Amino acid sequence: MDDDDFLRIQRELRSRLFEGSAAIRWRPGRELAAQLLLYLDDVAACWRLTTEWLRDTLDADRVDGGYGGFLGRNGEGRSYVVMAEARRSSMALPSVLGIRFDAADPSIRNVWTDPGVSPIADISQARSFSADMRGALQALGTSAKLAMPLRDGSRPVGLLCADWHLRAPSWDAQACEQMSILARHVLGPLFAAAERIAHERADAIDDLPGREAWELVVPGAPQGGAGNLPADDLSLLTPAELKVARLVARGLSYKEVARQLDRSLSTVDHQLRRIREKLGARSTARLVRLLAAHSNELGGA
Numbered sequence: 001m002d003d004d005d006f007l008r009i010q011r012e013l014r015s016r017l018f019e020g021s022a023a024i025r026w027r028p029g030r031e032l033a034a035q036l037l038l039y040l041d042d043v044a045a046c047w048r049l050t051t052e053w054l055r056d057t058l059d060a061d062r063v064d065g066g067y068g069g070f071l072g073r074n075g076e077g078r079s080y081v082v083m084a085e086a087r088r089s090s091m092a093l094p095s096v097l098g099i100r101f102d103a104a105d106p107s108i109r110n111v112w113t114d115p116g117v118s119p120i121a122d123i124s125q126a127r128s129f130s131a132d133m134r135g136a137l138q139a140l141g142t143s144a145k146l147a148m149p150l151r152d153g154s155r156p157v158g159l160l161c162a163d164w165h166l167r168a169p170s171w172d173a174q175a176c177e178q179m180s181i182l183a184r185h186v187l188g189p190l191f192a193a194a195e196r197i198a199h200e201r202a203d204a205i206d207d208l209p210g211r212e213a214w215e216l217v218v219p220g221a222p223q224g225g226a227g228n229l230p231a232d233d234l235s236l237l238t239p240a241e242l243k244v245a246r247l248v249a250r251g252l253s254y255k256e257v258a259r260q261l262d263r264s265l266s267t268v269d270h271q272l273r274r275i276r277e278k279l280g281a282r283s284t285a286r287l288v289r290l291l292a293a294h295s296n297e298l299g300g301a
Helices: 003-018 027-038 043-058 106-111 131-139 173-201 231-236 239-249 254-261 265-279 284-293 295-300
Strands: 062-067 084-087 118-120 144-152 155-164
Touching: 003 027, 003 173, 027 043, 027 173, 027 254, 027 265, 043 062, 043 084, 043 155, 043 173, 106 131, 144 173, 155 173, 231 265, 239 254, 239 265, 239 284, 239 295, 254 265, 265 284
Parallel strands: none
Antiparallel strands: 062 084, 062 155, 118 144, 144 155
């Protein structure tokens, strides 16, 4: 997939999500969708941003997300593997990153029977879950849970799960409805597109839980790691690009960069792509590490 194809997919999704009668109206959801569109070619970043957003939005103790968790048309299972998680810093719940859950487990299959989100106020009393799954979740510190199946149309894509440790949240019907709409009409299509882009840009995906940043590397392509970037490569950047690079190196998000420089998100997106091209970074995650390693040069540029 070349950049033109990527930009076409990005434009189509932007039109689908933000224009016309079917556009998402919920402001927090719109803001998340806008940010994910900018990271659409970085699967790891998309999952990370979404789990962090969901943790903060739902005030959850732990949120995890990843592809899979469903049975195919022929009955073959695609296990749910946790690709990203966000945990409340004040709640020392164990990590679930990299854990694989069998898609054939009745507990997970029951999640897909609900067209919306599945709130479970008390895991210990959840008869829709198998005894084994209840025990596994309780061992991971889960008392209450909200499961969000992600679909692209009728095609299943993956799961997002929010967990609470000591208390069941006060379920808000309107919030659950907004989450259902977000899962069906926004997150499902976005993550389906991100997965498709990743597959088309890589000869193969290294499906190993815990791999650093879950980056998808295109074999033979320049990787632009921090260890092989000569300092004078920064001279390839324009003054405007250097301003963006300085802020990215400090860990600012696209939205924060745009706000500080008084530029649109699309302008920042374009400039970050140009910076990645010039410095040979194949993903935003690699670019951030690369720039951070050269913060001294950027500071004086």
